[in-house]
Amino acid sequence: GSVAERVITVAVAGNPNSGKSTLINAIAGTRLHVGNWAGVTVEKKEALFDFGGRKIRLVDLPGTYSLSPYSQEEIVARDYLVHQRPDLIVNVVDATNLERNLYLTVQIMELGIPVVMALNIYDEAQAKGYRIDDKGIEQMLGIAVVPTSATKRSGLDELLETVLRVADAPNQRVPKKLNYGEDIEVAAEYLAKSFRTSHPALLERYPQRWLLLKLMEQDSRVMDELNLQNLDFLDPALHHLRRAHGEDIESIMADARYSLASGLTREVLHKPELRQTELT
Numbered sequence: 001g002s003v004a005e006r007v008i009t010v011a012v013a014g015n016p017n018s019g020k021s022t023l024i025n026a027i028a029g030t031r032l033h034v035g036n037w038a039g040v041t042v043e044k045k046e047a048l049f050d051f052g053g054r055k056i057r058l059v060d061l062p063g064t065y066s067l068s069p070y071s072q073e074e075i076v077a078r079d080y081l082v083h084q085r086p087d088l089i090v091n092v093v094d095a096t097n098l099e100r101n102l103y104l105t106v107q108i109m110e111l112g113i114p115v116v117m118a119l120n121i122y123d124e125a126q127a128k129g130y131r132i133d134d135k136g137i138e139q140m141l142g143i144a145v146v147p148t149s150a151t152k153r154s155g156l157d158e159l160l161e162t163v164l165r166v167a168d169a170p171n172q173r174v175p176k177k178l179n180y181g182e183d184i185e186v187a188a189e190y191l192a193k194s195f196r197t198s199h200p201a202l203l204e205r206y207p208q209r210w211l212l213l214k215l216m217e218q219d220s221r222v223m224d225e226l227n228l229q230n231l232d233f234l235d236p237a238l239h240h241l242r243r244a245h246g247e248d249i250e251s252i253m254a255d256a257r258y259s260l261a262s263g264l265t266r267e268v269l270h271k272p273e274l275r276q277t278e279l280t
């Protein structure tokens with residue numbers, strides 16, 4: 001079909017309390033259909049609607065703080081992103097809790113799917129005197145950022161216009177590959193090499209960067225899905241990481257993500273100085 005007929009599938013991801021429901025309701029309203037994700041009791045909200053002469057399907061993912069395999073919500077969200085591969089992801093971020101929310105953003109970016117960030121609750125951030133360099137976030141992450149205030153219905157048209165623009169030029173809008181530090185990056189290179197040799201076909205089944213990181217973490221769900229008999233291909237990478245950081249590779253990776261989130265926050269968020277009266 002023509003460009004105009006193609007449905008653009010947009011997954012909406014964010015932390016609990018980032019205002020995701022408010023935002024989706026404000027955009028889709030009565031066109032929202034509520035059901036359940038297959039096999040689990042997690043609510044699924046979906047809407048198909050026209051905007052700017054185009055058809056957009058919004059799929060609301062459960063609110064999560066991470067994409068690890070430890071809760072039903074996280075599993076639903078990550079399985080959808082990894083296996084259904086939406087055209088793009090709208091990442092709803094609470095602008096008053098930037099650092100914690102960016103920890104999820106960092107993980108979402110591992111998937112290599114174009115991302116538009118809705119920098120939501122922006123009104124409250126402004127009321128608190130926060131200044132957020134949204135262009136700085138765009139530059140550092142390689143994603144589009146749109147300030148929104150879902151409760152005031154502000155920024156929503158800009159958000160959808162940006163969604164259309166990114167959907168039409170996805171190759172110019174691939175999120176940057178973030179640098180997880182030399183040790184992890186070198187280990188990831190070892191792993192890419194050995195895994196490409198041992199399991200050439202499997203690398204294509206998943207987003208590559210994401211898969212390499214999950215293999216290093218020995219993510220239980222990915223390991224189950226792949227059902228590999230021989231894990232020798234992991235040895236060079238794991239040996240490299242353990243030599244530098246010790247045994248707990250999952251927390252090495254979590255630390256790398258947290259430090260990216262906090263480093264970015266330091267760069268882009270300026271809070272007003274506390275007044276003397278507020279200190280006492």
Ligand code: GDP
Nearest residue numbers: 016017018019020021022120121124149150151
């Ligand atoms: P969810 O858990 O991400 O779905 O978050 P909700 O949509 O339930 O919103 C959490 C709280 O934040 C609610 O009290 C909303 O009214 C409030 N909220 C959502 N968006 C905004 C916003 O843009 N500005 C302000 N000030 N509050 C918001």
Ligand code: K
Nearest residue numbers: 016017018021
């Ligand atoms: K809520």
